[in-house]
Amino acid sequence: MKILTIALHKDGKLIPASFELIEAAKSIGGELYTAVLAGNAEPQANELASRGGGKVLAVSHESLDLYNDQVYATVLTALIAKYTPDLVLGPASFYGKALFGRLAALNGGAQASDATGLAMDGDNIVATRPSYGGSVVSEVVKNGGGPFFVTVRGKCFAESKDGGGEVIAEAVDGSAFDSQMTIKESKVESGGAVSVAEADIIVSAGRGLRAAEHLPMIAELADSLGAAVGASRAIVDAGWTPYSQQVGQTGKTVNPKLYVAVGISGAIQHLVGMRSSRTIVAVNKDKDAPIFNVANYGIIGDAFEIVPALTRKFTAELK
Numbered sequence: 001m002k003i004l005t006i007a008l009h010k011d012g013k014l015i016p017a018s019f020e021l022i023e024a025a026k027s028i029g030g031e032l033y034t035a036v037l038a039g040n041a042e043p044q045a046n047e048l049a050s051r052g053g054g055k056v057l058a059v060s061h062e063s064l065d066l067y068n069d070q071v072y073a074t075v076l077t078a079l080i081a082k083y084t085p086d087l088v089l090g091p092a093s094f095y096g097k098a099l100f101g102r103l104a105a106l107n108g109g110a111q112a113s114d115a116t117g118l119a120m121d122g123d124n125i126v127a128t129r130p131s132y133g134g135s136v137v138s139e140v141v142k143n144g145g146g147p148f149f150v151t152v153r154g155k156c157f158a159e160s161k162d163g164g165g166e167v168i169a170e171a172v173d174g175s176a177f178d179s180q181m182t183i184k185e186s187k188v189e190s191g192g193a194v195s196v197a198e199a200d201i202i203v204s205a206g207r208g209l210r211a212a213e214h215l216p217m218i219a220e221l222a223d224s225l226g227a228a229v230g231a232s233r234a235i236v237d238a239g240w241t242p243y244s245q246q247v248g249q250t251g252k253t254v255n256p257k258l259y260v261a262v263g264i265s266g267a268i269q270h271l272v273g274m275r276s277s278r279t280i281v282a283v284n285k286d287k288d289a290p291i292f293n294v295a296n297y298g299i300i301g302d303a304f305e306i307v308p309a310l311t312r313k314f315t316a317e318l319k
């Protein structure tokens with residue numbers, strides 16, 4: 001069994017999911033490869049090697065500085081042809097999902113998205129993935145040839161900490177870097193110090209906050225917990241907060257240790273993005289709000305009294 005994980009980076013820094021994928025690969029065992037593509041991939045390759053990435057395939061080229069689906073997919077296809085992995089793992093992030101559809105098509109493989117677990121059943125690799133908003137959990141195996149391409153949901157595996165690895169600088173044919181599009185600039189949208197996709201704790205706000213000027217109250221609670229700030233679509237559509245914070249069907253799927261929903265009713269489109277969180281706390285003044293059906297802890301009351309009280313408590317206890 002050969003497994004290739006694809007490490008991705010943002011602003012020159014490997015995203016935590018890159019290390020979670022190494023642990024995911026180790027959970028089923030086999031010969032491990034990790035690919036990293038960048039303008040200069042050497043520092044990232046060294047870090048991956050020191051954190052158990054196995055044989056780390058480093059491709060450096062100026063056109064890899066900014067993420068481009070087409071170029072990344074072509075370069076990775078060349079590595080897949082050379083190393084013939086049975087399983088290719090990537091993050092179930094915005095970029096990972098876009099990349100893996102292309103990779104599966106280019107390499108004649110099967111794809112499973114947003115897996116929360118991996119296992120072996122005889123010779124078959126089994127990817128577990130929630131569907132229908134977590135109401136159904138499917139076990140997906142691949143039929144036929146080609147590698148199995150699986151994107152893995154964030155926070156389902158711990159990050160790899162250490163372990164020896166070997167960096168292999170890969171030279172890829174020049175035509176692989178040609179693209180019909182040029183990415184000129186990539187800007188990180190503002191939306192809180194911690195990104196919701198990577199956070200262990202998220203405090204999300206909904207329309208119950210009544211107006212954008214009340215959102216600092218949520219940011220203060222998030223600060224007191226070292227959390228990221230999330231949002232329901234209602235307040236993103238209202239222009240109170242950027243789309244990068246939206247959790248749900250048309251926003252991000254998150255999987256933190258703790259999710260605090262404040263003034264969010266719990267519409268199904270919101271729940272599908274957060275119901276796999278380990279612990280859910282809901283603050284809502286309506287005792288019948290559907291959010292309480294998925295919450296482990298519910299606080300029935302006015303957010304304008306409860307949120308400042310929680311912030312004071314956490315600030316005193318945790319700082």
Ligand SMILES: Cc1cc2nc3c(=O)[nH]c(=O)nc-3n(C[C@H](O)[C@H](O)[C@H](O)COP(=O)(O)OP(=O)(O)OC[C@H]3O[C@@H](n4cnc5c(N)ncnc54)[C@H](O)[C@@H]3O)c2cc1C
Nearest residue numbers: 206207208232233234248249250251263264265270285303
């Ligand atoms: C195709 C489609 C895709 C969608 N995608 C998403 C998505 O990705 N993410 C998403 O979130 N939504 C999504 N939606 C919208 C979704 O259906 C809901 O409209 C939205 O989630 C509601 O947001 P909300 O809970 O903030 O607002 P509301 O439903 O208006 O709920 C506000 C809540 O605040 C409570 N409240 C009011 N005042 C207070 C107070 N003082 N203290 C405490 N609680 C209070 C109320 O009791 C209520 O439960 C989508 C909808 C469609 C049709």
